[in-house]
Amino acid sequence: MINWKVILSISKTHLLSRIKQSSIAALGVTFGIGTFIILVSFMTGLNGLLDGLILNRTPHVHIYNEIKPSERQPLDLYDKWENSFKLVHSVKPKLTQAKIHNALPLIQELRKNPDVKGAIPQLKSQIFYISGSIELGGNLVGIDVLEEVRLFNFGDYVVKGSPEALNNYENGILIGSGVAEKMSLDIGNTVQISTVRGDLFPLKIVGIYQSGLADIDNIQSFASLKTVQKILGEPKNYFTDINVKLFDIEKAVPMARNIENQFNLTAVDIKTANAQFETGTSIRNLITYAVSITLLIVAGFGIYNILNMMIYEKMNDIAILKATGFSGKDVQYIFISQAILIGLFGGILGLVVGYSISSVIDTLPFETEALPTIKTYPVNYSVWYYVIGISFAMISTFLAGYLPSRKARKIDPVEIIRGQ
Amino acid sequence: MGNNTILEARNINKYFREPVLFHVLKDINFSIKHGEFVSIMGKSGCGKSTLLYILSTMDTDYEGELFLNGELVSGKHHEELAKIRNSNIGFVFQFHYLLSEFTVLENVMLPAKKLGLKSFEEIEYDAMEKLKLLDIQEQANKLASRISGGQKQRVAIARALINDPAIIMGDEPTGNLDSHNAQNVMNIFKNLSVERNLSLLVVTHDHDFAEKTDRIIEMGDGTIISQ
Numbered sequence: 001m002i003n004w005k006v007i008l009s010i011s012k013t014h015l016l017s018r019i020k021q022s023s024i025a026a027l028g029v030t031f032g033i034g035t036f037i038i039l040v041s042f043m044t045g046l047n048g049l050l051d052g053l054i055l056n057r058t059p060h061v062h063i064y065n066e067i068k069p070s071e072r073q074p075l076d077l078y079d080k081w082e083n084s085f086k087l088v089h090s091v092k093p094k095l096t097q098a099k100i101h102n103a104l105p106l107i108q109e110l111r112k113n114p115d116v117k118g119a120i121p122q123l124k125s126q127i128f129y130i131s132g133s134i135e136l137g138g139n140l141v142g143i144d145v146l147e148e149v150r151l152f153n154f155g156d157y158v159v160k161g162s163p164e165a166l167n168n169y170e171n172g173i174l175i176g177s178g179v180a181e182k183m184s185l186d187i188g189n190t191v192q193i194s195t196v197r198g199d200l201f202p203l204k205i206v207g208i209y210q211s212g213l214a215d216i217d218n219i220q221s222f223a224s225l226k227t228v229q230k231i232l233g234e235p236k237n238y239f240t241d242i243n244v245k246l247f248d249i250e251k252a253v254p255m256a257r258n259i260e261n262q263f264n265l266t267a268v269d270i271k272t273a274n275a276q277f278e279t280g281t282s283i284r285n286l287i288t289y290a291v292s293i294t295l296l297i298v299a300g301f302g303i304y305n306i307l308n309m310m311i312y313e314k315m316n317d318i319a320i321l322k323a324t325g326f327s328g329k330d331v332q333y334i335f336i337s338q339a340i341l342i343g344l345f346g347g348i349l350g351l352v353v354g355y356s357i358s359s360v361i362d363t364l365p366f367e368t369e370a371l372p373t374i375k376t377y378p379v380n381y382s383v384w385y386y387v388i389g390i391s392f393a394m395i396s397t398f399l400a401g402y403l404p405s406r407k408a409r410k411i412d413p414v415e416i417i418r419g420q
Numbered sequence: 421m422g423n424n425t426i427l428e429a430r431n432i433n434k435y436f437r438e439p440v441l442f443h444v445l446k447d448i449n450f451s452i453k454h455g456e457f458v459s460i461m462g463k464s465g466c467g468k469s470t471l472l473y474i475l476s477t478m479d480t481d482y483e484g485e486l487f488l489n490g491e492l493v494s495g496k497h498h499e500e501l502a503k504i505r506n507s508n509i510g511f512v513f514q515f516h517y518l519l520s521e522f523t524v525l526e527n528v529m530l531p532a533k534k535l536g537l538k539s540f541e542e543i544e545y546d547a548m549e550k551l552k553l554l555d556i557q558e559q560a561n562k563l564a565s566r567i568s569g570g571q572k573q574r575v576a577i578a579r580a581l582i583n584d585p586a587i588i589m590g591d592e593p594t595g596n597l598d599s600h601n602a603q604n605v606m607n608i609f610k611n612l613s614v615e616r617n618l619s620l621l622v623v624t625h626d627h628d629f630a631e632k633t634d635r636i637i638e639m640g641d642g643t644i645i646s647q
């Protein structure tokens with residue numbers, strides 16, 4: 001039977017009568033845990049930001065019709081030369097539409113799948129922006145703007161005006177920021193565009209789009225599906241791409257393979273498209289944890305030292321306690337509980353300090369062209385890091401206190417009393 | 421071994437192996453009856469302290485058998501021995517061994533808190549009673565490091581009494597005191613023995629002190645010369 005009340009009251013007295021040493025030991029833990037919280041909040045905040053930059057707006061599965069040479073040439077169909085060696089020179093891709101056949105039933109089918117969060121069509125077309133005598137090559141993408149906002153955070157990249165305006169204006173366009181700058185255009189202006197076939201259309205600028213990637217912003221603009229279909233003179237079921245977002249990104253690979261096999265279309269999954277991305281994330285996490293663990297080990301050595309010293313100073317107390325009937329275990333728990341109390345107080349203070357400094361970082365301005373929606377440094381306030389932090393503190397102080405406390409347990413009271 | 425024997429040592433032998441093999445206690449046999457006040461005397465270095473550490477169960481490195489209240493305690497586990505010390509043995513050292521960061525009252529209460537049989541209030545009341553018995557109740561709330569040597573010695577006796585032990589052992593409990601205080605402690609022991617029928621075993625160099633006890637065990641060179 002262990003009488004924790006007595007043990008804790010003894011360790012409390014020990015700690016309080018050496019308040020300076022105890023505080024220094026606790027501050028070591030505070031430093032380690034605080035740094036961990038700051039580092040991990042900031043690093044994962046940054047990870048989240050980069051995830052948002054690439055992963056959130058990238059479809060998990062992108063379906064389109066790739067223009068490539070036919071695998072089966074007309075010659076293969078002629079069975080008279082079936083077993084002969086055939087040689088075809090200058091194979092050219094067959095002239096075919098970029099259109100996805102039966103896109104609407106395919107979308108219906110995809111939406112029925114319980115893994116799919118959303119599947120939306122796009123219509124990509126080559127156009128020219130015309131302003132006076134200038135002609136700029138570019139893309140106009142027809143989108144279902146509300147669905148794009150819901151699934152791919154499209155709204156984050158409309159820096160002026162609003163994405164919903166696309167639905168409100170008959171011939172609205174969200175123009176790329178690079179295009180707008182080159183042609184000195186702004187919201188409310190009208191831009192002339194011309195299709196590849198040469199038809200001219202005036203479109204009213206209802207917003208400016210900025211992805212942060214100059215290559216895109218210099219050529220790409222968005223309009224509603226209806227508008228683009230009208231410009232191209234195509235029917236309402238004419239789409240070139242289908243973008244799928246899943247609930248679980250891990251299912252992207254099998255789904256893409258499935259679609260390719262089933263529908264004779266090209267389907268690219270996000271993992272293949274952004275293979276290098278996850279490596280960066282895991283290396284940043286690795287650095288964060290490595291630095292934090294190093295700090296905690298240093299703090300742990302501090303606690304180990306202080307407890308070791310304390311036990312030398314407290315030899316007499318240990319001998320008295322043992323002589324009056326406290327067992328070796330009791331004495332061990334007295335010192336272990338001191339280590340844990342140091343860890344608990346230092347750790348909690350570390351969480352508070354970490355939280356405070358993270359929230360200060362959160363308010364520091366961080367503005368960059370590449371990230372139009374970000375105004376301050378990104379910070380991730382996940383509760384898990386605080387749970388991990390305090391557990392770290394408790395475990396490391398426990399380990400630091402364990403060895404000295406075992407020594408205290410083994411001290412022979414007779415030796416101490418005789419030594420007087 | 422009669423029913424009223426509180427402590428019995430049978431064929432106790434002890435050796436120190438460092439620096440050279442040294443037979444410090446040679447075949448010690450004796451017993452103490454319930455309520456007896458016994459003193460141990462002998463030349464310096466003859467092994468009195470060594471014997472007392474064995475009898476108090478703190479030292480387990482010996483040969484022979486030790487009975488407390490008729491129960492064999494030799495060979496028991498450390499944890500169990502701690503319990504036996506806690507409830508059955510009160511120990512008073514030559515040097516006033518108190519926990520200096522605790523108050524006088526807390527020092528006296530600690531063994532009872534460890535025993536855990538009584539509530540905090542009961543223990544506090546008992547501790548105050550013991551302090552009154554030794555006439556130092558005014559010092560109860562002072563830190564143990566802030567009282568005089570004689571006062572510390574009396575606090576140590578109060579602490580030894582707190583769990584109403586079967587026997588109190590003292591290793592030169594007056595060795596560090598002036599003659600007045602030594603006289604005082606002697607009177608306290610005598611009273612405890614007479615009025616409370618407590619068993620006491622005290623090592624001393626003081627002949628006057630020893631004369632007042634019920635029995636003197638005379639030691640010489642690791643053996644009992646007379647008892």
Ligand SMILES: Nc1ncnc2c1ncn2[C@@H]1O[C@H](COP(=O)(O)OP(=O)(O)OP(=O)(O)O)[C@@H](O)[C@H]1O
Pocket residue numbers: 418436437438439442444462463464465466467468469470471
């Ligand atoms: N740890 C030890 N290692 C070796 N020899 C020891 C040790 N402790 C004590 N001794 C020896 O054992 C003998 C008995 O010591 P002990 O302390 O029991 O004497 P004592 O009778 O209490 O003496 P005093 O009256 O001076 O207190 C002494 O000769 C001492 O030198």
Ligand SMILES: [Mg+2]
Pocket residue numbers: 468469470591
């Ligand atoms: Mg001695």
